[in-house]
Amino acid sequence: MVEHGINATNAVVTMDAALPGIIWGWMITLNMWAKSIGTGVVLISAFLLYRHKKESMPSIRWIMPLISFVALNVFLLFTLVDLHQPLRMVNIFFHPHWTSAITVGAWMASLFTGLITLLLAIGLLDAYPDCARHNEIAKTVRANSELYEKFYPFVVFLAIPVTLYTAVIMAESSARELWQAPTELMQMLLAAFMAGSAALVMVSDKWSQEVRKDLALVLAMAVFFSFVMYMGEYFFSFKSAEAEVTLEYVHSGGEYNVQFWMAMVLGFIAPFFLAVSTMKSDNKTILRFAAILALIGLYLAKDVWLKIPQMLPLS
Amino acid sequence: MKLGFLVDLNLCMGCKGCEVACKVENEVPLSSWRLRVKYIDIGTFPDSSRNFTPLRCNHCENAPCERICPVSALHYLENGIVNVDSARCIGCAGCMMACPYGAIYMDPETNTADKCTYCAHRIESGMMPACVVACPVEANIFGDIEDDSSYISRYIMEHQGGVQVRKPEKHTNPKHFYVGGGNQTLNPLAHQRIEGYGLFNNITHLKHVGDPHHGILDRFLAPFAAHKAVDNKSFMDFEQKKADSHDKSHENEGGH
Ligand code: SF4
Numbered sequence A: 001m002v003e004h005g006i007n008a009t010n011a012v013v014t015m016d017a018a019l020p021g022i023i024w025g026w027m028i029t030l031n032m033w034a035k036s037i038g039t040g041v042v043l044i045s046a047f048l049l050y051r052h053k054k055e056s057m058p059s060i061r062w063i064m065p066l067i068s069f070v071a072l073n074v075f076l077l078f079t080l081v082d083l084h085q086p087l088r089m090v091n092i093f094f095h096p097h098w099t100s101a102i103t104v105g106a107w108m109a110s111l112f113t114g115l116i117t118l119l120l121a122i123g124l125l126d127a128y129p130d131c132a133r134h135n136e137i138a139k140t141v142r143a144n145s146e147l148y149e150k151f152y153p154f155v156v157f158l159a160i161p162v163t164l165y166t167a168v169i170m171a172e173s174s175a176r177e178l179w180q181a182p183t184e185l186m187q188m189l190l191a192a193f194m195a196g197s198a199a200l201v202m203v204s205d206k207w208s209q210e211v212r213k214d215l216a217l218v219l220a221m222a223v224f225f226s227f228v229m230y231m232g233e234y235f236f237s238f239k240s241a242e243a244e245v246t247l248e249y250v251h252s253g254g255e256y257n258v259q260f261w262m263a264m265v266l267g268f269i270a271p272f273f274l275a276v277s278t279m280k281s282d283n284k285t286i287l288r289f290a291a292i293l294a295l296i297g298l299y300l301a302k303d304v305w306l307k308i309p310q311m312l313p314l315s
Numbered sequence B: 001m002k003l004g005f006l007v008d009l010n011l012c013m014g015c016k017g018c019e020v021a022c023k024v025e026n027e028v029p030l031s032s033w034r035l036r037v038k039y040i041d042i043g044t045f046p047d048s049s050r051n052f053t054p055l056r057c058n059h060c061e062n063a064p065c066e067r068i069c070p071v072s073a074l075h076y077l078e079n080g081i082v083n084v085d086s087a088r089c090i091g092c093a094g095c096m097m098a099c100p101y102g103a104i105y106m107d108p109e110t111n112t113a114d115k116c117t118y119c120a121h122r123i124e125s126g127m128m129p130a131c132v133v134a135c136p137v138e139a140n141i142f143g144d145i146e147d148d149s150s151y152i153s154r155y156i157m158e159h160q161g162g163v164q165v166r167k168p169e170k171h172t173n174p175k176h177f178y179v180g181g182g183n184q185t186l187n188p189l190a191h192q193r194i195e196g197y198g199l200f201n202n203i204t205h206l207k208h209v210g211d212p213h214h215g216i217l218d219r220f221l222a223p224f225a226a227h228k229a230v231d232n233k234s235f236m237d238f239e240q241k242k243a244d245s246h247d248k249s250h251e252n253e254g255g256h
């Protein structure tokens, strides 16, 4: 009889409502992943421009805002689509509640996307002077092209809180103890470094070898530190009873064990060695492969971390 | 005035009268619950006991759901109730991530968050919450916890030392108390959910959250397009369903 296998002090639920299960699903994973790219390329390009001459990265002035613009729009789209009342999104602007990181984040991300759009317009129109020559708007944008350099430092500065606010939303999610850790802040930042460097690697074909070396270094460092932090969470899971039970989903035998380790190997361990190996050889194909793996692994890791705390019964 | 609840688990007999009264009073849709009574079996047969725990929103004094709501759809009332304005809710589910007690659900009919409001509409007109009225053994005690002479305050004082709240470590300051509870009944991690042990099977997780009948695009179109109403009444409309299926079979089978 099964019941004899149960310790006398153990308790078993014999009637209850179904658990809600995963509420924030793949759309929120995609949202976080795309935001990491959108802000990461801005942060990494600032680092590259600080270290190298513009001439060694000929297209960066427009390709950086282009990648960021596409990623941020994916992020905004899935934020909207995941709402159960998407048209009421305007309430965040008309009835903002400032204690909520969702509100603060939505305002900052909207401003950030607006500024990136401006940088993209200026960058593209300057790079292609024959494009829309007689268009009045294009003329005005070109006439004010110095705004790019004026706004750029502010955009870089803004990219930091836009990267980090999701960690604050997670910290405000009091029901999910796994997310309520200071490590989340660092993981968000490292995810941006990972995704930003990986995305820029994909377009760095014509850039100088020194720039690619820096990109490989940033990618390797970001995946290394992020991996170490995941391992810390994985093995030191005794910080709270809830976090410990949550981590059972990724520990051996857990439902998300395979996805977690696939993410770690594909997205962190493999790209580290691949990226380090290209720093001397400048093998563009291997570096690009490392970047693709890092992007896939990052998605898988974020997905696991998002879903596992939602599987727990809360009451 | 701070309204609070107390459930004496020694009195509760798991009749689910409160649960049903809540469903009816607040028209809570199928698959959703504002108040549920959980059955937990403790011990090994034949030395086992069945325990009943009514679970609802705690109306926390320091409510994480209120803090995370981006549009103040969740807000405090002066009497301490944490209320929800479904007309303002954007359905972000942030509150469902924040409430440590899983007290909030996404209403599949309105696609907005909802939860126990201590029957704020009844309180307004001087009535007791529906669950309090329905309880045959007066296990649900409701009143002003700031008034020392109220029944609930006196009850708490009489049971000094035996009064508990759920998850006090979350610093939410719940205004919902239990007498006669223990770790095994109040801590969701202290009891197991084993498939096959329940009175019903395959109920561990819901397959959907929010509106199961419409896709994502419908959420955008909903204000403009009229959808066929799906509510508790339509589920109960057996006659109409029979007629529908009858019609269909006619179409399928070429009018036989
Ligand atoms: S129990 Fe949950 S829903 Fe109720 S007030 Fe507290 S945090 Fe909010």
Ligand code: SF4
Pocket: B068, B069, B070, B071, B072, B073, B074, B084, B088, B089, B090, B091, B092, B093, B094, B095, B096, B112, B113
């Ligand atoms: S789902 Fe509604 S009530 Fe809950 S946090 Fe979002 S807007 Fe507020």
Ligand code: SF4
Pocket: B011, B012, B013, B014, B015, B016, B017, B018, B019, B037, B052, B054, B134, B135, B136, B137, B138, B139, B140
């Ligand atoms: S109505 Fe009273 S006795 Fe019945 S389940 Fe609810 S609290 Fe318990």
